[in-house]
Amino acid sequence: MNPLKFLKPAVSMLSLIAGFSSCPSVAQDKTPATEAICPVSAESRVGDVRITLVGDIVLGNSFIVNDIPKNWDDTYFSAVRPIFKRSNLLIGNLEGALTDFDKTRKNPGSGKQFAFKMPPRYGKLLANEGFAVLNVANNHANDFGEKGFADTLETLKEAGIAVVGTHGKTHVANASGVKVAVIGLTYSPEQGRLFNSIFDTEGLAAQVRRAKAEGAYTIVTYHAGAEGAAAIWHSDREEMFMGENRGNTVAFSRAMIDAGADLVVGHGPHVLRPVECYKGRPIAYSLGNFVAVGGLSIKQMAAVSAILEVTLGQDGALRKLEMLPVRFEESKVPLPDARGFALHLINRLGKNARYPGKFVEFPAPAESRSAFDAWFAETAPAPR
Secondary structure: OOOOOOOOOOOOOHHHHHOOOOOOOEEEOOOOOOOOOOOOOOOOOOOOEEEEEEEEEEOOOOOOOOOOOHHHOOOOOOOOHHHHHOOOEEEEEEOOEEOOOOOOOOOHHHOOOOOOEEOOOHHHHHHHHOEEEEEOOOOOOOOOHHHHHHHHHHHHHHHOOEEEOEOOOOEEEEEOOEEEEEEEEEOOHHHOOOEOEOOOHHHHHHHHHHHHHOOOEEEEEEEOOOOOHHHHOOOOOOOEEOOEEOOOHHHHHHHHHHHOOOEEEEEOOOOEOOEEEEOOEEEEOOEOEEEEOOOOOOOHHHHEEEEEEEEEOOOOOEEEEEEEEEEOOOOOOOEEOOOOHHHHHHHHHHHOOOOOOOEEEOOOOHHHHHHHHHHHHHHOOOOO
16 A cells, blocks of 8 residues: 555644643652752743654655655645754754665565655755754665665755764754754764764763763653653663563663753653653653654554643743644644644653652543543553
């Protein structure tokens, strides 16, 4: 079946976007009261800086479907474009290669491997949508070998998009007067020569310390952890998936905060995970999928996702932490979700976390709680 045949222009949802909660997040008290909590939001003020982060992006996988119609280019982000436009710095994870090169190192016909390739023109598309920084450290960046990866880097450079995730790389951006450092990484030992690795805690901690020494608000974004519906439940231990060690995301994330990181954001499980407030700084363990066209699943727990918005003051202090819920239909593009299922899910996972900590609880629509509970009871796998 053509995986893109259902792709159609997204219906305008400005009213839903306007209805997203602007309430501050509050922390669930699972640790001693003396421990710092994530700051409570104040009223918006002149000079505030908004950083927007999204999860995995796969756009019209042309390795499966050739000759993607150009009129689809406007569809991928149309429903969330107003959110992008109010952002001062937009960051995502590009899962796949931007290349015309056809030879893949994988065996996609096996049904167990996937090779993600996107048209090079999408570099400009991503830039036009506002993406300023993209993490390329993931298990699909090298699907089309060194040639495909080199094409990706060159395409993004030409589009004016900064790349993070390559070995030793830290990108420092100026977000409306606030210096923001971004460090990306993945789990794959095989690609260690190319990318920062979750297993190099000491090396990455040193990168974080150098960024902090320059006075930057420092973000660490990683592609790691097990995949699938059951991956909503994770523990403070190494995660195995498809025979690979995909790292201990809890221990690693906390180590990055200990080193001075201000925000740690995960993606890779393709589902949402809870948000921890560790020593007063947020860890979003997984933002799930963002655009799933061409190979990513939107079934079960992957049917909902979220956009993370972080508001800073001009002094770099965290002022507001928000999750904007999205959902997926057959088009596999993000649509604002007035039901707020993602908020209910993140809250549920935090309250039932498999490791001790202080977890952020986001304001969620009370009127949708019963519907969410029914969906969760029918859809969620049992805790592992």
